[in-house]
Amino acid sequence: MFSYYLQLGLRSLRRNPLLTALMVMAIGFGVAASMITYSVFRAVSGNPIPEKSERLFTPQIDSWGPKYNLPGNEPPYALNYVDAMALMRDHKAKRQTMLYPIGLSALPRDAQSVPFNVQGFTAQSDFFAMFDVPFQYGSAWAAADDEQRAAVVVISRKLNDKLFDGANSLGREITLSGHNYRVVGVTENWNPKPRFFTVWSGSSFGEPSDIYIPLSRALDLRIDTAGSNSCRGRIDYQDWDGWLQSNCVWVTPWVQLDSAAEIEQYRQFLEGYAADQQRAGRYGWAPNVRLRNVMQWLDYMQVVPQESSVSLLVALCFFAICLINTIGLLLAKFLRRASEIGVRRALGASRREIYVQYLIEAGAVGLAGGVLGLLLTALGISGIGLLFQPQIARLAHLDLALVGLTLLVSVLATMVAALYPTWRAAQVQPAWQLKSN
Amino acid sequence: MKLHPILAALRKHKAGTVLIALQIALTLAIVCNAVFIIGQRVERVNRPTGIDESNLFLISQQWVGAPSGDTADGVEKLDAMQKEDLVALRNLPDVVSVAPINSLPLLNSSWTGALSLKPDEKNVGTRTAYYFGDEQVLPTLGLKLVAGRAFNAGDVQHQGARDQRDPATVMVSKAVADKLFPQASATGSAVGKAIYLNGSGKPSTIVGVVERMQTPGTGSWASAFAWNSTLVPTRMDANFSRYAVRTKPGRLDAAMRAATPALYAVNPLRVLDEESIQSFAEIRDKAYRADVGMAALMGVVCLILIGVTAAGIVGLTSFWVGQRHRQIGVRRALGARKVDILHYFQLENLLIAGVGAVIGVLLAISLNLLLIRQFEMERLPLAYVLTGVVAVLALGQAAVFAPARRASNVPPVTATRAA
Numbered sequence: 001m002f003s004y005y006l007q008l009g010l011r012s013l014r015r016n017p018l019l020t021a022l023m024v025m026a027i028g029f030g031v032a033a034s035m036i037t038y039s040v041f042r043a044v045s046g047n048p049i050p051e052k053s054e055r056l057f058t059p060q061i062d063s064w065g066p067k068y069n070l071p072g073n074e075p076p077y078a079l080n081y082v083d084a085m086a087l088m089r090d091h092k093a094k095r096q097t098m099l100y101p102i103g104l105s106a107l108p109r110d111a112q113s114v115p116f117n118v119q120g121f122t123a124q125s126d127f128f129a130m131f132d133v134p135f136q137y138g139s140a141w142a143a144a145d146d147e148q149r150a151a152v153v154v155i156s157r158k159l160n161d162k163l164f165d166g167a168n169s170l171g172r173e174i175t176l177s178g179h180n181y182r183v184v185g186v187t188e189n190w191n192p193k194p195r196f197f198t199v200w201s202g203s204s205f206g207e208p209s210d211i212y213i214p215l216s217r218a219l220d221l222r223i224d225t226a227g228s229n230s231c232r233g234r235i236d237y238q239d240w241d242g243w244l245q246s247n248c249v250w251v252t253p254w255v256q257l258d259s260a261a262e263i264e265q266y267r268q269f270l271e272g273y274a275a276d277q278q279r280a281g282r283y284g285w286a287p288n289v290r291l292r293n294v295m296q297w298l299d300y301m302q303v304v305p306q307e308s309s310v311s312l313l314v315a316l317c318f319f320a321i322c323l324i325n326t327i328g329l330l331l332a333k334f335l336r337r338a339s340e341i342g343v344r345r346a347l348g349a350s351r352r353e354i355y356v357q358y359l360i361e362a363g364a365v366g367l368a369g370g371v372l373g374l375l376l377t378a379l380g381i382s383g384i385g386l387l388f389q390p391q392i393a394r395l396a397h398l399d400l401a402l403v404g405l406t407l408l409v410s411v412l413a414t415m416v417a418a419l420y421p422t423w424r425a426a427q428v429q430p431a432w433q434l435k436s437n
Numbered sequence: 438m439k440l441h442p443i444l445a446a447l448r449k450h451k452a453g454t455v456l457i458a459l460q461i462a463l464t465l466a467i468v469c470n471a472v473f474i475i476g477q478r479v480e481r482v483n484r485p486t487g488i489d490e491s492n493l494f495l496i497s498q499q500w501v502g503a504p505s506g507d508t509a510d511g512v513e514k515l516d517a518m519q520k521e522d523l524v525a526l527r528n529l530p531d532v533v534s535v536a537p538i539n540s541l542p543l544l545n546s547s548w549t550g551a552l553s554l555k556p557d558e559k560n561v562g563t564r565t566a567y568y569f570g571d572e573q574v575l576p577t578l579g580l581k582l583v584a585g586r587a588f589n590a591g592d593v594q595h596q597g598a599r600d601q602r603d604p605a606t607v608m609v610s611k612a613v614a615d616k617l618f619p620q621a622s623a624t625g626s627a628v629g630k631a632i633y634l635n636g637s638g639k640p641s642t643i644v645g646v647v648e649r650m651q652t653p654g655t656g657s658w659a660s661a662f663a664w665n666s667t668l669v670p671t672r673m674d675a676n677f678s679r680y681a682v683r684t685k686p687g688r689l690d691a692a693m694r695a696a697t698p699a700l701y702a703v704n705p706l707r708v709l710d711e712e713s714i715q716s717f718a719e720i721r722d723k724a725y726r727a728d729v730g731m732a733a734l735m736g737v738v739c740l741i742l743i744g745v746t747a748a749g750i751v752g753l754t755s756f757w758v759g760q761r762h763r764q765i766g767v768r769r770a771l772g773a774r775k776v777d778i779l780h781y782f783q784l785e786n787l788l789i790a791g792v793g794a795v796i797g798v799l800l801a802i803s804l805n806l807l808l809i810r811q812f813e814m815e816r817l818p819l820a821y822v823l824t825g826v827v828a829v830l831a832l833g834q835a836a837v838f839a840p841a842r843r844a845s846n847v848p849p850v851t852a853t854r855a856a
Contacts, residue, residue, distance in 0.1 A: 222507060321745065324460045336760075
């Protein structure tokens, strides 16, 4: 019966090619607009580290005071040097890392080539275990390297390919901005999206990092942050040490807390630390701390670009209008065949049969719309660079899930849209139709 | 023509009527907001930066193994390296002038602070973005001086990038002058006044005012002080530097190509790749890519939407015309003229579209309120909504014309035939 109804449906669709084309195009455009914008939204609003996002936190301490704080008396997005060092020394979390983005120059090994930029982060050894960084060779540096301020480096697979042709480079030396570092690890390609750990200090959707070096070593070499540096009030420092002692925030802390008890303990520790600073006269205000986990942090920092949400919203409204349009056209199409339905009903077809027949016809329209939508989606995704910055546009891609979703959404949506017209078709009174002829 | 028969007929076609009205309402809501967004983005992209953007490019480079900018000795060495680069660039045949600079309008890399009229100000003053350059900065960027004088070589200092010593002289944009000295009617009155940078206790004297200069930040955080620029006559010495280069008219590409070899000839130990040299057109393009894309997307969505809605009206009205074939014949046989039939369908559409438009106005305003709450957009001006209402009514009339014409061509003899 299914194939017979499908045949009937296709024949009926062929009878008014214009009307059919109109419906197919409406669904195709609607579903394509929704899918293109959704593919971007999916990429930017996803959870970058789903298995641990509930256990990773970034502490914030109010070091500016009510007068200079962010709207809503929110404390600064990051820590100043003094607070960062204090938290690092106290080491109250099971795992923790202080980090900031850096940009250095690297010398290629053959003398002919020119120097090039590498970018990455200063971190502590826990960084790699906390964020589940995968390694191709070697591993993170040891905690002892942090303490001994060792000149070690973890490099990315990409940089390893460039400098060492992909060979195991453990123990080899590389020169970054005039200083030598020993390679202790080579990471696999790793770049969570968004890069939750550097949302404020760096770019949320930036290029993958090339290098990671110990924070203690970077501070010894006075390597400046390549990311954000935000200061309040009178700015009068004149050199590196003055900057370290200033209220400028630029160090991003992350801690791993595995249980509710640990979270509560850490929060109390932060409150206690802030209260100590108030007592010591460093801060002239009551403790005001935050402890946000990954998703809370991404939400607070509004990582999803405005363009992405607005365009998704507009596309969905657009799709809704296309569906309303389809309801109207299907209604016209089905009711035009009222007499045909009357004949079928009079010959013994049940209402159910009518439902099945017309829903199948609608499904065929939906499928055709879905195929058109798929083509338009593929076209749109290749042109998405027009709408978003390259690093975000790159995230949108057509995968199997999106293909399936496109087809499923268009067929289902069209069938939902067809419910009312089908119901009207099934209500056709056979006697009346036959009589009027 | 009386409305009564139209209303009576519509009651028989509730579903179709509701669908068309709903579609017109939603179309109105979306198109109004989309056109408003387009207008805003276009306005944003078209605002002039205040600099002469043609024949201008920027070099951002980093030295390898440069001395530290934290020691006095290192600062002098870095400054000498920077001056060598400047001389090399200024000697290029296609180059008109060159200025060292920390950033450019729209570059989205900024150093911001606050200005006040009192020393040791504890409150947040007038927010501003700082541009650090030398005496060539005005001619290089093509800034228009409206009061006072430009920097001269004697004003120019140099210091390490982390050294926050206050300059003796500054220039400000007119927006800053107006904000700091609101009571002074003449812009020139800001010249010679002392201001304090970032809560400092040491005064800096305003020597000149430029007409307009946008800040580097294009994000929403910077929009509140987009025109508050302060020029500081200081060469910043660090292991990286930026140079703004103005070329002879039409020689931009040639000068951009010549810059890299010239700088490598001075010192090959530096990072200087394709991304290091960008024309101002590229900077502008990058800064506004999302805005242009958003406007384009909204435009495409609007066009398709209007097409879909018009097609929907044509489809449903055609269906109605087909259904009422016989009734139309009867009316014609009873003496109705062709134009009466035409008017009937036009009026019917006007009624439905009118109801749709009323609902659409409400939807448009609610959608706008949602956008305001979620995305901090601005309030939709009433003119957009009213224009939208007129537009959807016109759209309905345009869409209904063809089916209505066909209806009016139904011959009276149809009445005598069986349906």
